[in-house]
Ligand SMILES: O=C(O)CCC(=O)N[C@@H](CCC(=O)O)C(=O)O
């Protein structure tokens with residue numbers, strides 16, 4: 001059943017609640033929430049959360065997870081780490097939409113009491129993550145939330161490092177470089193995304209990973225994601241993933257979050273502007289009936305995730321600057 005879990009969930013059919021695997025077993029914890037339990041846990045194993053489909057139109061990570069599940073079921077992968085697998089927003093995936101009512105990836109905050117399907121789903125997923133990490137107290141925690149971006153990008157595969165009090169382990173940069181990521185974007189403030197939730201509340205090594213551009217099922221380049229698959233495979237097997245010099249990564253830091261404050265909001269550059277496109281000092285980037293104009297200051301800024309059509313009160317773009325390789329990842 002494991003390899004059919006995604007299809008059955010999306011078809012709104014209830015998969016078997018429990019079953020055996022060649023090297024362990026699985027347990028269904030709710031719609032789109034599955035735990036893998038190894039029969040023999042490896043010494044290096046982390047408690048891993050892998051989530052996909054938090055945005056319903058971002059299909060490459062769902063297909064990537066499907067490949068991983070088939071290999072686990074066939075026994076070509078030896079399950080060695082406790083792993084929680086999450087299909088974030090099944091109704092949105094069925095509809096092929098980013099979200100149905102509101103952006104699920106802004107709702108992962110304890111005490112969030114909004115009404116509606118997506119706020120309810122966020123509460124369910126937060127509770128599932130809390131319970132999983134509690135069951136594996138004492139283990140190192142990890143959460144990779146896999147996405148794809150709406151636009152082209154100067155760096156097609158990049159990590160967003162949520163802001164939190166906890167430091168990112170130097171090994172993460174080496175693993176992400178070997179997994180084919182090209183850039184890392186450090187968040188300067190709390191953002192209430194799913195990866196931020198695991199880092200902020202649980203001290204997990206957690207990232208949002210952007211793995212190319214949004215495309216419908218069947219139109220993704222999974223070959224470009226083979227190195228990423230190798231990283232996920234090492235994690236679920238509980239072995240040390242391959243590493244590479246973090247110099248291969250370009251590091252950026254968010255300088256400013258451009259918010260949409262009013263109905264009358266516009267961005268002054270083309271809709272298809274690629275992520276990490278740089279704008280010179282003085283460039284007019286946005287106009288908002290409430291907040292006024294936003295211009296680049298004395299130093300150039302690059303734009304990431306621009307979207308003038310977000311809900312009022314939501315983030316319309318991140319404005320970023322190159323930053324040095326983090327100290328902790330420099331090898332003596
Ligand atoms: O391409 C876009 O505009 C959005 C892609 C996407 O869904 N990105 C995530 C990033 C989450 C983070 O900031 O960690 C999102 O917007 O939720």
Ligand SMILES: [Zn+2]
Nearest residue numbers: 055058147148
């Ligand atoms: Zn996304």
